[in-house]
Amino acid sequence: MMMSLFLVLSAALFPVPGQGSHSCAHRGNVSDFPENTLPAIQSAVDMGAAQIEFDVHRTRDGHLVIMHDNTVDRTTNGSGAVPDLSFEEIRALDAGSWFDESFAGTQVPTLEEVLKIIPHTILCNVHLRNQPEIAAKTAQIIKEMDKLDHCFLACTMKQKEEARAVAPEIMICNMDRQGGARKDYIDQTIEEECQFIQLHHQRGTEGLAADVKRLHDAGVRVNWFSAEEPPLMNTLIDAGIDYILTDRLSLLQQVLQERAEKSNP
Numbered sequence: 178m179m180m181s182l183f184l185v186l187s188a189a190l191f192p193v194p195g196q197g198s199h200s201c202a203h204r205g206n207v208s209d210f211p212e213n214t215l216p217a218i219q220s221a222v223d224m225g226a227a228q229i230e231f232d233v234h235r236t237r238d239g240h241l242v243i244m245h246d247n248t249v250d251r252t253t254n255g256s257g258a259v260p261d262l263s264f265e266e267i268r269a270l271d272a273g274s275w276f277d278e279s280f281a282g283t284q285v286p287t288l289e290e291v292l293k294i295i296p297h298t299i300l301c302n303v304h305l306r307n308q309p310e311i312a313a314k315t316a317q318i319i320k321e322m323d324k325l326d327h328c329f330l331a332c333t334m335k336q337k338e339e340a341r342a343v344a345p346e347i348m349i350c351n352m353d354r355q356g357g358a359r360k361d362y363i364d365q366t367i368e369e370e371c372q373f374i375q376l377h378h379q380r381g382t383e384g385l386a387a388d389v390k391r392l393h394d395a396g397v398r399v400n401w402f403s404a405e406e407p408p409l410m411n412t413l414i415d416a417g418i419d420y421i422l423t424d425r426l427s428l429l430q431q432v433l434q435e436r437a438e439k440s441n442p
Contacts, residue, residue: 191300191327192419194392194393194396194397194398194399194419195389195390195393195417195419197419198413198414198417198418198419198420198421198433199227199228199419199420199421199433200225200226200227200228200420200421200423200426200429200430200433201226201227201228201229201230201300201302201400201420201421201422201423202217202218202221202224202226202228202229202230202423202426203230203402203403203422203423203424204217204230204231204232204245204424205217205218205219205220205221205229205231206220206221206224206226206426206427207424208424208425208426208427210276210280211252211272211273211275211276211277211280211283212245212252212276213231213232213243213244213245213252213285213286214243214272214273214280214283214284214285214286215283215284215286215290215291215294216273216280216283218231218286218291218294218295219294221426222294222295222296222299224426224427224430225430226299226426226430227299227300227420228299228300228301228302228400228420229295229299229300229301229302230302230304230331230422231243231291231301231302231303231304232244232245232304232305232306233288233303233304233305233306233311233315234247234259234260234306234308234311235259235260235306235308235309235310235311235314236259236260236262236263236264236267237260237261237262237263238263238264239310239314240264240287241287241288241289241311241314241315241318242259242264242267242285242286242287242288243285243286243287243288243291244259244267244285246259247259247260247306249262249267249270249285251275252272252275253267253270253271253272253275253285254270254271254274254275255267255269255270259306260308267285268284268285270284270285271283272284272285288303288315288318289318289322292318292319292322292324292328293322295327297324297326297327298327299327300327300328300329300420301324301327301328301329302329302331302350302400302420302422303315303319303328303329303330303331304331304332304352305330305331305332305333305336307333310339311336312330312332312336312337312339312340313339313340313342313343315330315340316330316339316340316341316343316344316347317343317344319344319347320343320344320347325344325346325347325348328347328348329347329348329349329350329372329373330347330348330349330350331350331352331373331375332349332350332352333352333353334351334353334365334369337349337351337369337371348372348373349369349371349372349373350371350372350373350374350375350400351365351366351369351371351373351374351375352375353365355375355377356377356379359376359380359384359388360388362374362376363388363391363392366392366397367392367395367397371397372396372397372398373397373398373399373400374392374397374398374399374400375400375401375402375422376388376399376400376401376402376418377401377402378401378402378403378404378409382409382412382413382416385412385413385416385418386415386416386417389416389417389418390417393417398419398420399417399418399419399420400418400419400420400421400422401413401418401420401421401422402422403421403422403423403424404421404422404423404429405423405424405425405428407428407432410423410428410429410432410433411432411436414432414433414436
């Protein structure tokens with residue numbers, strides 16, 4: 178049921194699994210902008226990324242903000258754990274100067290602000306951090322903003338159940354069992370009727386093409402984390418990975434363009 182609904186929602190916008198490799202901007206265009214900020218996300222949109230990944234955290238008072246780390250220490254001028262800080266405290270932080278002084282004053286964005294600037298033609302890879310009630314609230318916002326057709330949650334299976342209690346049709350990328358055997362991870366993803374899986378570089382590329390084919394045959398799109406150099410990018414393209422997460426968006430797009438030109442001289 179969920180797979181059929183997913184195909185109805187996305188068929189008009191996105192290629193079916195196995196129809197070529199595409200770029201995913203990991204936390205936005207982080208080569209040129211501070212990660213997980215509106216400038217980084219907007220740049221990835223402007224550059225034509227096929228998918229954009231960003232991380233959702235919940236503040237002490239229940240607001241959803243975009244931040245990868247559990248603390249604000251690395252990417253702002255503040256300190257402390259995100260779940261221990263209020264929304265007002267986090268919004269007062271400078272999330273840009275650590276990257277470059279030209280971004281001084283850049284704020285930590287909200288989930289709503291990020292979703293607003295990503296068009297329906299780009300997939301949103303909404304990576305949930307491990308916090309209570311975050312899945313349900315994220316799903317509710319995506320639903321209220323009419324973004325179900327191009328957003329999916331990268332989350333645990335427990336979070337999947339929480340999200341689908343709010344929005345039964347929401348798309349899911351399985352993030353459970355990434356550290357275990359790839360076969361078990363794939364088995365679970367197919368059994369749970371997830372629409373995406375994220376394979377990890379730590380498991381290597383041996384047997385990757387066969388694993389990708391099995392996932393495609395089950396209707397699952399395959400993300401890969403991550404690739405920063407052309408040799409691996411080309412290996413992933415050869416294996417049929419659907420979306421390659423990268424911190425070097427322009428380089429990946431160049432590799433994809435060169436491959437396309439060779440295929441269609």
